[in-house]
Amino acid sequence: MRAQEIIDPTGRRRRDLGRRVRRIVLPIAAVALVMAAMAAVGWRSYDIARRSIAKLSNAVLVATQTAIAQEMATYLVPATQGQAIGLDMVQHGALAPSAGTLGANSFQRFAVALMRQDPQVAAFYLANSDGDFELVQRAAEGATDTIVVTDKTPDHARTRTETRTDESGRVTAQPPQPSTYDPRKSPYYRGAMRQPVEGGSASVLPDGSTVYWSAPYLFKPTSQPVITASIGYTDPGDSRDHVLAVNIALDRMSAFLARLKIGEHGHAMILDRAGQIIAAPPLADAHDDPTAWRLDHGITDPRLADDADLVRAFDLFRVQGFGPQSFVLHGVRYISLAARLPGAAPDWVLLLSVPARDFAAFSAADTRSTFVSLLVILLLAAGLAGVLIWQGLRSDRLVAALDARNARGSAEREALHALLSEPHLLDAAVAAPGLTERLAEAAGAARASIWRLVHDGTVLRCDDLYDARSDTHAGGAELQLESEEDFADARAREAGFAVDDAAADPRTRRYWRQVMRAAETRALLAVPVTGADRTAAMLLIENPTRIGETEGLIDMIGGIVALRLHDEAERTPAPTPTPAGALPATHETRTDPLGDNLLLDPGADGAAPTPGLFPSVAIMVLAFGDSGVEDTPSTDQTLHLVDDIASGLQDIARRHGLFSVKVAGHRLVAAAGCTPEPDPQAPIRLALAAIAIRDLCLSRLSAADIDPAFQIGLDVGPTFGAELGREPSVFNLWGETVRVAEAMAQSNPQPGSIQVTEGMYILLRQHFLFRTRGSFYTPRGGVSRAYILAGRQ
Template identity: 35%
Template sequence: MSGSEIIDPARSPANIRRRIWQFLGPVLGVVLVIATISAISLHNYRSTRNGVISLSSDLLRNLQRYIAQELNNYISPAMESAGIANDMFLDPITDQVPQTFMLYGRSMLAHMPQVDSFYLANDQGQFWLVIRHGDGYDQTHLQKENGQMVYRHVYVDQKGTFKGTGFDPASAPPSSKPWFRGAVERAGKGDEALYWTDPYAYMATHQFIITASIAFRTSDGHQAVFAINISLNRLTDFLNHLQVGRSGQAVIVDMQGHIIAGHNAEALRKSVGFDPSKVKLDPDTQPVFVRALNEFRIKGSGPGIVNSRGRNYVTIATETTSIHRHWVLLINAPESDFSAFEVNDRKQTIIFSVLVVSLACVLALGLILRGRQVDGLKKLLDQTREQIRGEDAAIYEIANTPDLFDSSTDVPILTETLTSATGARRASLWRLLPDGERLLCEDMFDAAKDVHSTGIEILQRDNAQLFDVLKEGYPLVIDDAASDERTMLFQRVVMKLADTNKLVFHPIMHGHQPVGVVILEDPSHINSMDHIIAMVSSVALVRFSHAIEKTSAIENDREDLHQDLQETRYDQGFLVHMPEENNDQFVPSGVYPQVPVMVIIFSDPYIVTQKQAVATGMSIVSALAEKVQDIVRDAGLFSAQVISNRLVLIGECSMEPDPNMVLRLADVAISIREASLTLLANADMAPIFSIGLDIGPVMAAMLGKDPAVFNIWGEAVNTAELLANSVQDAGTIKVSEQFYMKLRDHFLFRSRGNFYLPGTGVTRSFILAGRR
C-alpha cells in the first residue's frame, strides 16, 4: 500500500473542523466584541456630540442675552440722559457757565466709566463741553478771543473748584458736526429718539467713541442739542474680557462688517491710523466672524455651526435692537471648548475599549492555547488509557500463566511485559545466589531482536559498588551507565553488546534482604513503569524464594531444613489468620467482582535517629497493631495485612457479597481512626496516617507452596491506595463514589470533588465523617 492510501484518523474531517473552530471561534468572538464596542462608541459619540452642540447653543444664547443686557446697561446713560436733557437744560445757552450742565456732567463722568464726555450746543454757536482731565475735569467753552474762535479750557475738581485754564484754536462750528446736524434733522421729523453717529476717533484722548445726541427747544425758542459720548474702547475691553467658553470671542459689527467693538478692534484701528471706517472684519484673521455674518445676512438671528481650518465653531448672531442702527452681535467658540468632557469621555471610552479588546484577545489566545492543551491532554489520556489497557492485558496474561511461581518453569512473559510496558530495549531478571556473591541472569529479553537469553553471571568482586547498591535496596536510575563507577563494568560486559547506555536497577527485596534485581536498558516510559516493575518484582520474589528454598534443601540436611520451614512463617505481615488450602476457609483463586478494601498509609518514620525515640515509636506501632487486631477480629474481617508502611484490610472475599460487610468495614475505618488518633495524641504526636476505601473487582490467588501465601491485587486495592495517597489532611477517611453510594444512607459524608483514576478517568470522591 502506498503512503498516499494510508488514512490518519487524527486528520479526519471532524477533527479538522474541530481544530478550525478552536481557532476561529475565539477570533470571531474578539471581532464581535470589537464590532459591538465600535457601534456603542459611535452611537455614544453622536449622541454626546449632538447634546454638546445643543448645550453649546443654549449657553451661547444665554451669553448673548447677557451681552445684550450688558450692552443696554453700557449705553443706558445715553438713553437716560436724553430724557433728563429735556427737563434740565431748557434755560437759554449763553456765555455764562451752565452750572446745571457742568454739575450733571461731572457727576455722570464720576460714576459712569463708559461715558467719555458731554456736549451742549445751540443754533447760535454756543458750545459747552465737560470731559475728564487727569484727576479732575475739563469744562470747555467755545468763545471768541482776540478776534479768533478758540476753545477755552477751565480745569476744575469734582466740586467745581478752579485748578487752571488753557485754550485750543477752534475749527468748524459745532452746528456743522454730524452729531448736531443728525439730531436736528431727526427732531425736524418729529422723532425724539436718540441719533447715533458712526464710530470716530477722538484724537485728544486716543479714544474711539460714538455719540448719541438729541435736539430740543430752550425757553428762548432756540434749538439746542445735548450729546453724550460713549467710549468704544471700554466696550471693546468688556467684550474682550468676556468669558466665552475657554477661547471664544465676541464682536459687535454693522451690516457692512465694520467693527464697532470687540475682538481685534483696537489692533485694527491702530493699524489703519485711527480711521474707524477702515476697521472691518478680516477674512484672514477672523474667518469665523465673516462666515457667521454672512449666514446672519441670509438666515437672520440664531445659532449655527461654522467649520474653519478643520475645526468646528459654535456661533450665534443677533441684532442689537436697543440702538437704531442695525448692529449685529457675533459670538463664536470652538466646539471643543464645550465638548472637553466629551473628548475626555471619548478618550476614556477608547482606553476602556482597547483594554476590553486586549483582554478579549488575551482570553481568545488563552482559549486557543487551552484548546491545544486539551487536545494534548486528550491525546496523553488516550495514550495513558491505551498503555493501561496494555498493562492490564499483560497483568492478566501474567496472572493466567501456568506455573507462574514455579522456579523450575521458564516464564518469558515477565521480561516481555517489562519491555512492552516500559519501552525498554532489553529487560532482565537476575537472581542473587545463596552465597550472596553472584547474580545469575534468569531471563533476558531483547525486544529489538525478539530473543531470550539466560545464564549470564556477574560477580561481586568485579562489581562491588553495584552489589552495595543491591544490598541497600533502593532503585537506581542512571542516564549514562558507561560514565558511572557503579555500573561502568556492567555496561562494558553486558550492555555494550546491545549498544544500550541508560540503566534502571531495581532490587528485589525479601524483608530487608536482597534476593535479586530487575534491570531495564534504555527504557522510554520511566514515569509510568514503577507499578509494572513492582508487580513483576513481586512475582520474581516468589520465584526466587522458591529457587532459594530448593537450593538450600540440596546443600543442607533435609531434616534440619524441614524443621526450619515449619518454624518459618511465609504469611508474615498478616494480622489475622489467613485461609489455607487444607482448611474449611480455603478461598479459590480467581476474580471476585465486589470486594470491599481499606488501605491505611502511615508516614515513613525514616527520620528517627535516637534510640529512645526508636523505642517509643516501636511501642506505639506495637500498641496500634494490637488495637487493629482486636478491631478486625471483632468485626470479622477477611484479611488484615501489613506491607511496609501500609495496612491493607479486606472485608470479605466471596462470589456472593454480604451487603452488611461494607457497613462493618466503614465502622472499622472509624474505629481505627479514633484508636490511632488517641494513641498518637497520648504520645504527643500529630496524625501521620490517611485511609482510603473502595469496593470493586480484585484477583485472588494462593502464591507459593509449602506454605502458600494468599494474596489479592486489582482495581479495588489500587483505587483504595490512590485515595489514601491523595488525602490532603492527615487522619482523614476518603472513599470512592462506589463506596459512597452503598453507605450514604447510613453515614455522613462531604464531597471532596473530582478524583482522577488512572485507567478509568475522572470520578468523584468523598470524605467519611461518621455515623448518622
C-alpha cells in the first residue's frame, strides 16, 4: 500500500467531532451564562420589589388603621364627651329634676342642642333605680320626641307621656298612656350598673367610672343600627342610682368605611371579638336587624359573599391575635391587619384586608419592563450565538465539501492510476474487470456493467457486470432489444440519460424486468459508448449515488471501453464462408399435426425416428418455477400467455431443426441429433434454440410483468429412444443424458439462464460465450463442471 493511502479515519473523525462540538457548545454555553446572569438579576430585582411591596403594604395598612382610629375618635368622642358634660350638669344641679320629671325642659334642651351639634347622636336617656325614664330622640323631618315614663302621678299609676317638638319649636303633646316599660331591665341600665348582662362590653374612664357599650341593634324610630353607651352615677343629694345613656348611630361609620380607599380592592370592617359586626360597608344601606350581621357565620352568609377575605382574616385573628397577616385565598395573596381601636369599646377590632397585587401594580409594570429588556438581550445573545453557530457549521460544511472534493479528486486519480497501471487495459483479448469496479466505485453504485450492442444493434450482450455489494463479477447475458423504445436515447441520439425508476420508464422497463428486478435496484444511469459511426456499447450503472461529481471519470472509462472495442474490431478477421463445423443456417421444416403433449413431432427435422440407442443426442430441459405463467391476474390472460409462448417455441424448434419438443406439466423437453450416427451440428442447433427460447420467455414474461422464474439445462450424450405403446404410439427418450439435462435445469440458481454440462461446453465453446458455474456430481459420470451459456460469439 502506498504511503498516501495510509489514513487514520478515527483520528480525523475525532478532530471533526471536537471542532463541531466547540462550534456548537461554546456559543450555547455563552448564552446559558447570559441567561443565568439575567436570571440572577431578575431574581434580585424581584426579591427587592417583593420586600418593598411588603414594607409599603404594611405602611399603608398602618396609615389606614390610624386614619380609621382617628375617624372613630372623631365619631365617638363628641358623643361620649356630651354624655360626660350631661353627667356633670346633672350631678351639679344644672339639669335638676322638677315638676315630677327627671330633667324637665333643661334636659330636653340640652339633648336637642347636643344632637344638633353631633349628627351621629340619635338619642339621650335618663333612668333611675325607681324605674323613672326620660328619652329625647330624633324623629322624622327634624323633629324631636321626648318620652317620659314615671309613676310619680297622683294615683301612682305608671304612665307614658310623649311630646313632639318640630323644627319650628311647636310642641305637640299626646295624652298620657299606661306603660309597663321598666328601664331597670334594659341591657344598657344593667350594664351601667355593672350587673350581669349578655353581650356588649365595658370600658373604664380615667376618673374610674365605667362606660357600658351595648351590642348593635336596630333603633326603631329611625330604622338605623345604633349602639348605646351608658354610664351610671349617684347624686350626692339623692340616694337613688342613676344612668345616663346616649345612642350613637352606626350608619355614618359604615358609610365612612365604604368611602375609604384602601388600594384598588381593599376594604375594612369593625367588629367585636365574638364576630358581631359593628360597622362595615354593607351596613351603610342596610335596614335590617344588625345583630344578624356576624362575621363568625363565615361565607355561608350570602350578604358577606364579597368579604371572604375578611372572614379568613378574622379566622387568623382569632388564632394569632392582633397584627399583620398574609394569606392566599382562591389563588390571590392578601395582606390583612387586625388592630385595636383606642377610644372605643375594648373588644372592638378593626380588620383591614387588601390584595397584595394592589400594591404590586407598579412593581409588576417595572418587572414586565425589566423582563422585556432581559428578553430582548437574551434574544440578541441567542441570535448572535445562532449566527456564530451557523457560520461555524457553514465553515465546517465548506471545509467538508472541499475535503470531499479533494477526496473525490484523489479517488479519481487513484482509480485512473489503477486502471492505467493494468498492463493490458486496451487489449480486448484480456478481460478488464477493473473497469466496472472503478465505475461502481466512482458512481457509488450498487452495480455497474458494460453491455455491447451486437447483431446490428438488436441485442445487448453483457461483457462484465460487477456487483459492489457482493464483490462479484458476471457476464455473458444477452438482452433482446425488441422495441424501438429500448434505450432509445442512447441508441439513436447517442445521448446518456438517468432514470429514478427504471420499471416505470419505457426505455428501461425491459432491462429492469430481466436484469435489475432480481438485484432489487431501481435507479439507472445509461452512458453510451460511441464507436466509429454509431453506439457500440453502453455503460449501465444501477442505483448510483454520485453522478454529477464523477462524470469525468465515467466518460474516461467509456473512452477506454471504446478503445477496447476498436482494438477488438481490428483483431477480428474478415468474414469467411461458414466451415463444416460452423453454426448451421436455420431452415423451415414441415408442419405435421401435433400429437398429444408434443409441440413438435419426433422426426420433424427430417430424420425418421428409429428405435434404439442414439450415440449423441443433445437434450434441453426447460423448467418453469412455481410463480411462472400462473401469476397473471386472470385465467384468460394465463391461457393467452401460455399459448403465445407455446407458439413461439414451435416456431423456434422448426427454425432450428430440432428433432422433437415435448411438454410435461411445468417442463419442456427438446432434443436434436436423434440419429444412428453422431450429428456435430445438433448441439449447436439446440444451443441456438435454447438462446432463442430464453429470450422469448424473458420477453413474454416481462411484458406480462411476471418474474422470469424459469431455468434451462443442456446436456449431450447417448440416449435411448423408441415408440412405446400401440396405436397411437408415443416416441419417448430416456437415459442418463435426459436426467443430467433435467438436473442442470433444476440446479440452475439464476432464473432465466442456461446451464450446460462440461461435455456440451466442449462442443460449443468455439461458437458461444460461457462463464464457469462450478462443479457437480453424477453417480455414473462422477465430478464434472457446469457452465452458464451467455450467448453467441
